[in-house]
């Protein structure tokens with residue numbers, strides 16, 4: 001049974017969002033982001049860099065009309081399945097059909113990525129699932145199935161990333177021992193369970209945030225890649241395989257000379273300091289009639305003072321909430337932690 005907004009408890013519903021390892025995901029900061037904004041009056045939210053979709057979903061659970069945007073097809077697929085979609089679920093028959101084998105696959109994954117990330121058997125199953133998803137008519141069923149496939153593949157991959165080939169980072173997780181079919185079934189159930197109706201029209205959008213053109217939203221949440229001179233914040237480099245799946249490699253060219261068979265990263269101003277400063281200024285000006293909420297980290301640039309200066313050009317009231325946050329990376333046996341403060345800037 002689908003639940004409706006007047007029957008749900010926002011905090012219980014937020015926990016229904018399938019947990020994610022997406023880089024920079026704010027799933028551990030959702031209550032802080034809500035606490036930083038709940039006193040303000042707003043009915044609609046635009047999550048401009050939605051990534052895993054966790055923040056947009058949190059606001060959907062609080063009854064807001066939500067639009068999620070990201071320039072990655074995989075992110076737009078997640079938000080189509082679980083944010084824009086208020087009612088469609090994938091039933092067991094459909095899941096079985098998607099997993100059934102057929103002769104019509106294009107063998108693209110099996111041919112292109114042979115020996116790189118998964119066994120031949122798994123590559124063939126991925127091709128089958130891709131083909132069967134392409135035969136579905138309903139755009140939300142398609143999005144649920146593709147979200148489930150991406151989630152299953154990320155779980156089957158040590159560290160969940162595609163910057164290396166082979167299996168050298170096997171971290172002993174139980175998921176790595178499960179079959180791809182089982183992971184797909186589990187993911188489809190988890191995605192299904194996240195679907196609910198908040199009685200609002202919600203939207204998924206797949207665009208560059210800098211030239212997005214949507215009607216007015218009361219609150220704009222911005223969580224772009226964090227720029228630091230020392231580390232790279234490249235999403236496509238890490239996730240090219242699942243991003244390729246989400247867009248069926250349409251419109252991208254695989255760099256055949258690379259070992260990983262990745263394609264070119266999408267350009268973003270957030271890969272340089274001057275680019276990030278200009279982009280923030282541009283976005284704050286463009287959305288100055290809305291409440292502006294920005295997540296940024298204390299070890300990134302522009303720094304806190306610069307951000308406050310840019311935000312104050314367009315907003316009379318500016319406040320910042322620091323939240324202690326630990327990013328973990330490494331294997332389960334050898335976890336390294338990086339303590340930073342996450343800032344939540346609010347201009348209103």
Ligand SMILES: C[S@@+](CC[C@H](N)C(=O)[O-])C[C@H]1O[C@@H](n2cnc3c(N)ncnc32)[C@H](O)[C@@H]1O
Nearest residue numbers: 024025026049050051052071208209223225268
């Ligand atoms: C820090 S992550 C967002 C994480 C998200 N808030 C979450 O909780 O999962 C940054 C996102 O910005 C996206 N991105 C980077 N540059 C972009 C651009 N110019 N337009 C749209 N999205 C962009 C990336 O694809 C990535 O998903």
